[in-house]
Amino acid sequence: MIGQIWRLIRLLGLSRAVRMKRHHQQGLSYVRGYAATCCWWTLLQRGFLDRLAAEGPVSWRDHGRRQGWDEQVLAGMVEYLDGIGLLARRDEQVELTDPGRVLLAEPRGLIELLWAYEPCLANLPDMLTGRKQYGRDLQRRITYVGLGSGRLCEQLPYPVMRRMVLGQKARTVLDLGCGDLAFLAGLCRVDPEIRCHGIDFSPEMVQFDRDQLAKNDYQGRLTVQVGDMFDLPDLPADLPPVDCITACDTFHEYLQETPRLLEMFRSLRARFPTAVYVIGEFCLQDPAWLKKHPTASLEHHLFHQLSNQQIGSADQWRGIFRQAGLEIIAEQIYDLVGHGYFALRAAP
Ligand SMILES: C[S@@+](CC[C@H](N)C(=O)[O-])C[C@H]1O[C@@H](n2cnc3c(N)ncnc32)[C@H](O)[C@@H]1O
CATH class of the missing domain: 3.40.50.150 (Vaccinia Virus protein VP39)
Structure with missing residues (x-):
């Protein structure tokens, strides 16, 4: 790894490499906010996250099978939420991390309110060009x-x-x-x-x-x-x-x-x-x-x-x-x- 970093610095120059990393981090916070929110909404609304909060570690595969969920889609979400530290996955078992627990509790209303108005955000391009109007063509939830x-x-x-x-x-x-x-x-x-x-x-x-x-x-x-x-x-x-x-x-x-x-x-x-x-x-x-x-x-x-x-x-x-x-x-x-x-x- 060190060798690869060294090669990158030689290729890009130290200050450009550091700047690129910083700028990516900045963009990533928005991209991640969106991706994480979509995964969180999906599992929250179907009761999976509340089950984790109530029961502790659960087999995500068993849960998904019983609900008839697509295993690959669920595996992708679990891996992603584990990667960003909201869930902790050990083999088949998954549980909420401390940050995941916090997200499920106090700011939950914010996340639910965002879902309520999500139709506006999903339809922004059409609302901007006037093809769709709030009230006539779309509603909040x-x-x-x-x-x-x-x-x-x-x-x-x-x-x-x-x-x-x-x-x-x-x-x-x-x-x-x-x-x-x-x-x-x-x-x-x-x-x-x-x-x-x-x-x-x-x-x-x-x-x-x-x-x-x-x-x-x-x-x-x-x-x-x-x-x-x-x-x-x-x-x-x-x-x-x-x-x-x-x-x-x-x-x-x-x-x-x-x-x-x-x-x-x-x-x-x-x-x-x-x-x-x-x-x-x-x-x-x-x-x-x-x-x-x-x-x-x-x-x-x-x-x-x-x-x-x-x-x-x-x-x-x-x-x-x-x-x-x-x-x-x-x-x-x-x-x-x-x-x-x-x-x-x-x-x-
Ligand atoms: C922003 S929500 C506030 C809900 C609740 N009071 C609270 O504190 O969370 C506004 C609520 O008012 C309801 N509402 C809007 N217009 C209304 C009307 N003309 N008569 C009765 N309820 C209405 C909506 O259906 C919605 O549930």
Whole structure:
């Protein structure tokens, strides 16, 4: 090996050889990010990685055979993920490494959210040339929006919002655009008396929720239904009077239709006159700050731009709430992550 390196240096010159290596490394981080993410998605969505996390070493060949997977494709992915240090393979056995375990836990929501918006990325050339349009020709994967967002929000937004809900002594919570129900499930966990109901526009999302509720519905305290927040359906007959309305990352999808949002608030106020509101929303970050601190907000902005969603500033939200006749009882803005939380009630 040393002899080969020496020959290379003589052929290219030391500084050119070092520069080439450095530049390759730089390109490789992007190439590897893409290849690794595709392999990770594939094994994650089919439950293989969760099985490794739960059981430790497993025979990848046996697992693949039982699932009817192509052995060569699986062998390729296992070899690759072993090579880059996310899995450890010993003969037939494979297990998660420490970095693999980390990837499966904390940043999992990021990886799920990327999968949710992957159709935009896969169709970028056609979207650029106008052959395809978001909404008309392609959609994000809604269940993964809910899953990824639910998991990421567990890190900051939900704890803050739950504290606001409980601080208002809410007993019956209605969540608009409830996604995977993670927010409400957490409320049911921390408060054994609270009753929670979610509505979501997407039948696919609600079916996912119903499958989860079949395993645990917190003694019937957590329910869900398909519904449009702009035309709220009848709620379950046994639901006690709603005293708190929540929404996390639901309203910004309609920022370009502010009159619709205002009309929604008007009808919510007419139907639930004494309810308080706890709202979590994206708040625009300063682009100069983001350039200096290139956090995951950059990817998030990209997803939003590709799927015709807007991000409003904290001031824009305050203006909308004011126009909707709501006054702010409590507010927390986190510029670091581009998120804000508002507790509101009907202005006198
Ligand atoms: C970004 S996700 C947020 C999900 C969840 N609130 C969370 O914290 O993760 C937005 C959710 O709002 C739902 N949604 C969008 N428009 C809606 C509408 N008009 N009525 C009810 N739900 C809606 C979507 O189906 C999606 O599940």
